[in-house]
Amino acid sequence: DADDGLGSGATATDNALVFQETCSPEDAFDYSACTVFPDFQDIRQSGTEILRNTDDSNETLTDTLLGDFTFSFYGTSYNSLNVNTNGLLTFGGNPGSAANNTNLTTSPSPATIAAFWTDLHTDSVADEVYWEVQGTGDNQQLVIQWNDVVFDDGDSDSVDDRGNGVTFQVILSEQDDSIQVNHLDLHGGANVDGNEGALATVGIKDSGNQ
Numbered sequence: 001d002a003d004d005g006l007g008s009g010a011t012a013t014d015n016a017l018v019f020q021e022t023c024s025p026e027d028a029f030d031y032s033a034c035t036v037f038p039d040f041q042d043i044r045q046s047g048t049e050i051l052r053n054t055d056d057s058n059e060t061l062t063d064t065l066l067g068d069f070t071f072s073f074y075g076t077s078y079n080s081l082n083v084n085t086n087g088l089l090t091f092g093g094n095p096g097s098a099a100n101n102t103n104l105t106t107s108p109s110p111a112t113i114a115a116f117w118t119d120l121h122t123d124s125v126a127d128e129v130y131w132e133v134q135g136t137g138d139n140q141q142l143v144i145q146w147n148d149v150v151f152d153d154g155d156s157d158s159v160d161d162r163g164n165g166v167t168f169q170v171i172l173s174e175q176d177d178s179i180q181v182n183h184l185d186l187h188g189g190a191n192v193d194g195n196e197g198a199l200a201t202v203g204i205k206d207s208g209n210q
Helices: none
Strands: 009-014 016-019 048-050 057-061 070-071 076-078 079-083 088-091 111-117 129-132 141-151 168-175 181-184 201-205
Touching: 070 141, 111 168, 111 181
Parallel strands: none
Antiparallel strands: 009 016, 048 129, 057 079, 070 076, 079 088, 088 111, 111 201, 129 141, 141 168, 168 181
16 A cells, blocks of 8 residues: 555545544553654754764753753653753763663663663764754743664664664653654664664653652
């Protein structure tokens, strides 16, 4: 069958796009995972570049950098966070290299958003990570975008050109403390084991064990 170009979760009826949002039951902390219509906000041109030409590294977005942006996560309000090359955001602590993803039961130790946790890097032919605070007042959003980053799996097919990186982002909304993860391109090239999230972890956890 021909690709209808609508992506997962969407159907076409009389040339009109129909999207059905579905959500999982809420957990003990009132978090629920939902499929939502993609809203990728490309910040390559407007955002601030970080984590250039590196591997298994972290960058802290301090309260000075984020201004008055705050985000409540598992009941704790944060005005800074750590960004890791391997598709992680952590709050209240540094996750270390975080090269090997897990099921989030015990690690990383800090409170974590795993947007696409797998072994990635921004050196060689890869692009970088970008961040940007958008909006004003209590209606601000923080966007973090891993752009054209490549798998560090020892497979030369994953780094043969810039177009074969993976691109995804997290949008944190201050107004309702929601988290939206947009996966724009998860194909890292021909014959790459990690394509389409096959080896990645996506999810959230509080600090400590869960």
